[in-house]
Amino acid sequence: MKICIVLGTRPEIIKMSPVIRACERLNVDYFILHTGQHYSYNMDRVFFEQLELPEAKYNLDAGSGSHGEQTGKILGGVERILMEERPDVVLVEGDTNTVLAGALAATKLHIKVGHVEAGLRSYDRQMPEEINRVLADYCSDYLFAPTENARRILIGEGVPDATIFVTGNTIVDAVYQNLELASSRKNALNDLNLEPKKYFLVTAHRQENVDVKKRFEGIIKGLERVADEFDLPVIYPIHPRARKMMNHFGINAHKIKFIEPVDYLSFLQLEAKAKLVLTDSGGVQEETCVLKVPCVTLRDNTERPETLAVGSNVLAGTSPENIIEQAQFMVTIENRWNNPFGDGKAGERIVEIVEGVQG
């Protein structure tokens, strides 16, 4: 049994790290195929180094481009390597162009596909991620649903029950495995002169937010109002897409502290000690829920409804009024919710299922 782990972006490296660690621990025959969708040091290598992950056997260096161009490059590159390596199973994680191309390349070669984080739906086809995750699910032989809710969605779409495995989300493993390490290693708050619970943390990078001037401006105005209202620092490690689009639109923001994207241990510390996190990231909605930090999501919908159900997260969209209103509400709540994303053993479970030990 040989497994190929396809990954290409920051969240895939982080969320696949527990699967990679499980492969190492269980002495599985596997290799990593990096598509190179993300390539800047602080979006890619820093995570391999800090999480001490083995090097990818292949890197396609696909880089950036339009959706068709990027997906096409990855599709051809993954296919070439799969034809050489002939693994038994290809694992993909999440909803990026890397995931769609990896799953499609494998299934056309009649190689089994395992989709980690299957069954998530925003029901918003304007999002490239929604199209990617739906198609990846339909290419898959093993659907690793993080929650019972995701399983129900798949069943509702006619996916055979026997191919669905509720494993928990590997982000819980990643948080548990790295949080302790984070507190023992360095102090990201000191570096930024921050005091616990006396700052807001922001991430926003989604195409439908930052590529649309009105929406991006709405977010920035909302964040500036949060900075004013609470008289506390608002820290925004800015994704390269968002940086590029801010410059492109000529958006200025003087009350927000922009920093470069940070390494995972620093980000976990910043998240865990924030008064509130405002984000449009999928992974950050989950992590804040696990870390028991309230979250305001800068979107109109979410494919992580479990966070809304337990009360760790609310949707604010991108209007400044809604953002400030939801922030005011979320700083008052008690963080008594239970984490709905599993016990932190998803990585091991996934590898065992694929290896046929379980399931």
Ligand code: UD1
């Ligand atoms: C991609 C995913 C998104 C995911 C995000 C994680 C798709 C369709 N989108 O979005 O679902 O949430 O990754 O962060 O797959 N860039 C750099 N350096 C890099 C990577 C990107 O400078 O290492 C810049 C380039 O200008 C590029 C832009 O960011 O054009 C967008 O990169 P791309 O990979 O197309 O999409 P993301 O916005 O990163």
Ligand code: UDP
């Ligand atoms: N993250 C990080 N450094 C940062 C911002 C985010 O390590 O400066 C991590 C974060 O902890 C989470 C992941 O990146 O695990 C989320 O990735 P992203 O928001 O890029 O993608 P999404 O989850 O929206 O697909």
